[in-house]
Amino acid sequence: MKRLAMIGCERIGSYHLDHLLQMDGRVELAGFCDLVPEKAELFRRRAGSGRAFTDFRQMYDEVRPDMVFICVPPFAHGDIEDETIRRGIHFFVEKPVSLDEAFARRTADRVKKAGLITAVGFQCRYSSLIEPLKAFLAGNEVRLVEASRVNGVPEMPWWPYKNKSGGMLVESAIHQLDLIRWLFDEPAAVCTFGEGGALRRQGYDIDEVTTTIIRFRGGALGVMSAGCYATEGASFDSKITFSAGEKRAVHRIIETLDFHEKDEDAEGGIFVTKGDGVLSKKTKTVTLRQENDAGLDCDRTFVEAVLSGDASAIRCDYADGVKSLIFALACNRSAETGVPVEVAY
Ligand SMILES: NC(=O)c1ccc[n+]([C@@H]2O[C@H](COP(=O)([O-])OP(=O)(O)OC[C@H]3O[C@@H](n4cnc5c(N)ncnc54)[C@H](O)[C@@H]3O)[C@@H](O)[C@H]2O)c1
CATH class of the missing domain: 3.30.360.10 (Dihydrodipicolinate Reductase; domain 2)
Structure with a gap:
């Protein structure tokens, strides 16, 4: 079964976890990471599976996820995406994808070269x-x-x-x-x-x-x-x-x-x-x-795209999310x- 990890275990992370728990075990909820250990641990307990981390690199080393939900605040993007792309992990990222336009443009290019499946949290599109x-x-x-x-x-x-x-x-x-x-x-x-x-x-x-x-x-x-x-x-x-x-x-x-x-x-x-x-x-x-439930459909579409390898139903990928940021x-x-x-x- 494909493994899913989450980075950022607070408000919007909780919204996504609720959706992931409605997906009938289609993916293994394998890792939860937050700078605050109690938050990651709470998500692990809610999921009833996986392990909790405070360092996303360590989580990537030990869990080896196929896909990740990146639910960190706007200023916290950067290293997370760089490392996620380097390791070839498909990712869902919350809006705004960054506050740094140059970084977002570079990241869109790297995503394209790496052939990754991506989605941005513009659930209103669903x-x-x-x-x-x-x-x-x-x-x-x-x-x-x-x-x-x-x-x-x-x-x-x-x-x-x-x-x-x-x-x-x-x-x-x-x-x-x-x-x-x-x-x-x-x-x-x-x-x-x-x-x-x-x-x-x-x-x-x-x-x-x-x-x-x-x-x-x-x-x-x-x-x-x-x-x-x-x-x-x-x-x-x-x-x-x-x-x-x-x-x-x-x-x-x-x-x-x-x-x-x-x-x-x-x-x-x-x-x-x-x-x-x-x-x-x-x-x-x-x-x-x-x-x-537009949010549920948004998340399900990303997960199913990674499971099937067909990203055509995703309504906002990373490159498109960058345009809204611009x-x-x-x-x-x-x-x-x-x-x-x-x-x-
Ligand atoms: N799509 C939507 O409708 C929607 C709704 C609400 C929030 N959001 C977006 O979601 C993002 C997060 O918002 P929030 O309200 O959940 O913020 P939040 O501050 O409540 O939670 C963010 C969590 O990320 C953690 N974090 C930060 N840097 C980290 C790192 N490097 N590694 C691990 N954990 C890290 C923080 O400790 C915190 O627990 C924002 O960009 C926001 O705009 C989207």
């Missing part, structure tokens, strides 16, 4: 809402994309520091940026404004709120607003709106997909929204709900310099 959204995008000329993601500052100590997390756009709103470029179009240029606000006054260096204008390669425009100013569940948001001439799709990520369109049966039906955002009676809304880092650069930045892969 939602059951993606196919109907793709059909909408194929059938309608979208002119404007409006996305937002607002949350609070998570409790991880590394999160409010730019050199550790990359900030809100790179660490969190990258899910939206990834979906937009994967589903709709690649960005040609971005212009971002950021405000440090209360976070800056508390001594942190990330922006509390940003707004980005995106020029897409095909000529459409987009706006992405991201914030980590929300408290106690207020003002939380995570959605993307794709607007065409007569239809609009509103995707609440891994939740619902609304299609607003002209109601042909309504007398004199026209597609308008009232000024306060309430839809006109002449507009028909169809709502779809997500039916699958998009997010370009926004950061624009916010820092105050000028638009071209996005080139």
